[in-house]
Amino acid sequence: MILIECPYCGPRDETEYHYGGEAHVAYPENPNALTDEEWGRYLFYRQNPKGRFAERWVHSAGCRKWFNVVRDTATYRIEAVYRVGEPRPTLPAAERLRP
Amino acid sequence: MAQALPDHPDFLWRNPEPKPSYDVVIVGAGGHGLATAYYLAQNHGITNIAVLERGWLAGGNMARNTAIIRSNYLWDESSAIYEHSLKLWEGLPAELEYDFLFSQRGVMNLAHTLQDVRESVRRVSANRLNGIDAEFLDPQQVKELCPIINIRDNIRYPVLGATFQPRGGIAKHDHVAWAFARKADELGVDLIQNCEVTGFVKDGNRVIGVETTRGRIATEKVGLSAAGHSSVLAKLAGFDLPIQSHPLQALVSELHQPVHPTVVMSNHVHVYVSQAHKGELVMGAGIDSYNGYGQRGGFHVIEHQMAAAVELFPIFARAHLLRTWGGIVDVTLDASPIVSKTPVDNLYVNCGWGTGGFKGTPGAGWTFAHTIATGEAHALNAAFSLERFVSGALIDEHGAAGVAH
Numbered sequence: 001m002i003l004i005e006c007p008y009c010g011p012r013d014e015t016e017y018h019y020g021g022e023a024h025v026a027y028p029e030n031p032n033a034l035t036d037e038e039w040g041r042y043l044f045y046r047q048n049p050k051g052r053f054a055e056r057w058v059h060s061a062g063c064r065k066w067f068n069v070v071r072d073t074a075t076y077r078i079e080a081v082y083r084v085g086e087p088r089p090t091l092p093a094a095e096r097l098r099p
Numbered sequence: 100m101a102q103a104l105p106d107h108p109d110f111l112w113r114n115p116e117p118k119p120s121y122d123v124v125i126v127g128a129g130g131h132g133l134a135t136a137y138y139l140a141q142n143h144g145i146t147n148i149a150v151l152e153r154g155w156l157a158g159g160n161m162a163r164n165t166a167i168i169r170s171n172y173l174w175d176e177s178s179a180i181y182e183h184s185l186k187l188w189e190g191l192p193a194e195l196e197y198d199f200l201f202s203q204r205g206v207m208n209l210a211h212t213l214q215d216v217r218e219s220v221r222r223v224s225a226n227r228l229n230g231i232d233a234e235f236l237d238p239q240q241v242k243e244l245c246p247i248i249n250i251r252d253n254i255r256y257p258v259l260g261a262t263f264q265p266r267g268g269i270a271k272h273d274h275v276a277w278a279f280a281r282k283a284d285e286l287g288v289d290l291i292q293n294c295e296v297t298g299f300v301k302d303g304n305r306v307i308g309v310e311t312t313r314g315r316i317a318t319e320k321v322g323l324s325a326a327g328h329s330s331v332l333a334k335l336a337g338f339d340l341p342i343q344s345h346p347l348q349a350l351v352s353e354l355h356q357p358v359h360p361t362v363v364m365s366n367h368v369h370v371y372v373s374q375a376h377k378g379e380l381v382m383g384a385g386i387d388s389y390n391g392y393g394q395r396g397g398f399h400v401i402e403h404q405m406a407a408a409v410e411l412f413p414i415f416a417r418a419h420l421l422r423t424w425g426g427i428v429d430v431t432l433d434a435s436p437i438v439s440k441t442p443v444d445n446l447y448v449n450c451g452w453g454t455g456g457f458k459g460t461p462g463a464g465w466t467f468a469h470t471i472a473t474g475e476a477h478a479l480n481a482a483f484s485l486e487r488f489v490s491g492a493l494i495d496e497h498g499a500a501g502v503a504h
Contacts, residue, residue, distance in 0.1 A: 001397050001398065001399060002389075002397065014389075014397060014399075015397075015399055018388070019388040019389045021343070021390075036489050036490070036491075037489050040488045040489040040491075043432075043488075044341040044432055044488040045339050045340075045341050045488070046341075046343060048330035048340070048342060048343050048344055048390065049330070049331075050328070050330075050331050050344075050392045053390060055389070055390065071389070073344070073389075073390045073391050073392050073393075074392045074393060075393065076389075076391060076393055
């Protein structure tokens with residue numbers, strides 16, 4: 001059970017939240033001006049890193065606000081939590097948790 | 100005085116040092132990678148192949164799935180490739196000379212709402228139009244086929260019926276991998292474990308080799324078959340894939356006398372369960388919601404499927420959970436695979452099978468081998484190219500996938 005610190009409510013079990021996938025994906029300014037390839041990239045392509053990932057969560061069972069998290073997808077360790085509109089924080093180089 | 104160890108059983112494959120070059124390098128010695136190598140040799144006479152595996156052979160999703168085999172998908176394109184796969188399954192124990200306990204004990208997909216029933220009858224009809232064995236069962240018929248199932252109407256979502264594919268079933272997944280590995284090795288394929296691909300060597304836009312933890316290997320063609328790690332490899336090769344990697348958990352009970360004669364899947368009361376040959380109940384349900392490469396997930400996901408299983412099969416309440424584990428499933432937005440050319444010349448990708456790759460093992464190998472050997476898709480995987488994410492010709496199989504995404 002991942003413990004996630006909602007920036008508005010504090011630490012809560014992951015079951016209080018809903019996952020929102022990659023963060024910082026802006027809706028295209030002018031979708032009609034995009035080629036099929038560009039529109040397809042927006043619809044279907046997202047980052048899928050093994051390691052640090054900036055992602056969105058929404059506190060569905062609490063304040064119901066969206067926020068951003070930097071979490072390592074290999075270790076599931078949460079490294080940063082920040083609000084919508086704030087920039088992704090710069091973090092020190094990731095330490096290896098496993099040999 | 101110490102006793103001498105008994106003779107080691109015959110090794111099923113050699114463990115050669117990688118050669119400096121091959122005609123084809125397959126990245127990933129899971130079920131699909133091994134099947135691809137086998138069919139490249141068997142169907143296309145290409146044997147100068149290395150299958151590179153960063154861990155131990157078939158130690159990824161091939162070691163972790165719930166071993167269900169069926170072809171009852173909705174759309175023409177999917178049912179064609181899965182049915183081709185099922186027909187291959189039916190001949191494989193004899194062809195590979197290996198009894199991996201392929202048991203065609205049928206697969207049931209339960210319906211619990213009126214909409215479930217409509218979708219089930221639609222899918223049965225679609226299957227039959229495509230020559231695939233399918234029936235819709237009423238609750239009494241479900242009970243006759245699976246006496247331990249609870250069809251009483253005093254639960255929140257009673258069983259209203261089910262689709263049934265009699266030719267579906269299960270097989271012992273590790274043995275399937277070893278069967279393909281042994282035959283591929285006999286045909287001259289080098290299976291190389293503890294060999295992680297760390298980069299790709301290109302001449303312009305054409306791949307001409309791979310960098311690995313055991314040195315550089317030159318090659319004419321590369322086939323990526325690394326399931327949950329496909330995006331990691333694609334990024335090294337300079338392109339992107341429309342997949343997300345999630346944990347998918349599964350579990351077994353202790354060994355029990357045979358009580359469960361078939362395979363039952365329920366989307367709505369979410370769990371799927373069979374009983375393996377040696378007696379353990381094998382169960383799974385939906386993915387963990389977040390992206391994850393940790394091969395583990397949250398225990399609340401297990402608790403939910405236990406509740407579903409015990410409601411549908413009251414007799415299971417006395418069983419004990421023995422072990423849970425997880426894999427890394429590469430899911431696409433339409434729950435259909437990608438068997439395709441890539442933006443890099445001579446580099447091909449087989450991925451996106453997500454939660455349902457095991458049943459597709461022979462079909463994926465067959466079509467991916469054809470794609471690599473000829474440079475063009477086989478008729479059966481033409482629709483599963485990366486192009487569909489530009490054209491919009493998605494093949495939506497979330498219903499038939501039977502695993503919550």
